[in-house]
Amino acid sequence: MPHDKKPNKITVICTANICRSPLGERLLAQALEKEKGALRQFQVVSAGVAAAPGNSASNFSVDVLKGEGIDLSDHRSQPLTQQLVDESLFIFGMTQSHLDIVDAIFNTREGQVRLFREFVGPGKNPELPDPFGGNLILYKQTLDAVKEAIPSLVEHIQKHA
DSSP states (O other), X not given: OOTTSOOOEEEEEESSSSSHHHHHHHHHXXXXXXXXXXXXXXXXXXXXXXXXXXXOOOHHHHHHHHTTTOOOTTOOOOBOOHHHHHHEEEEXXXXXXXXXXXXXXXXXXXXXXXXXXXXXXXXXXXXOOOOTTOOHHHHHHHHHHHHHHHHHXXXXXXXXX
């Protein structure tokens, strides 16, 4: 990739890329599509720091997104790679441990790797725990936590796009 070309991807990461990051990916993509100008050029993808390639999203993730009018049935998990890091303007992780792993394994740019809920505001938990193995109610709470973060993420991307 030539260095004069600005990265046009935004990558949302979690552990296995089957619960949280697919939710974040689809909701952020939907939000950016509604924006004007430069924000629409971004391709939002998701990956996992410990993901096996090709797994479907968890059933509950598919179910809760269906309620938002978004079809997640075509999702396939992928591991995070250096190429994906290089192509991403931002990488948004769900927990500090995700950010630590990315920083330890990959070459990143300053300010590139942030928490998905980092900009939500004071008094809010910036981390989003893994709902894997939990019930539908837990997944709905996870969805709400993802949705709550979207406006602040859009604003952050807008400032730096």
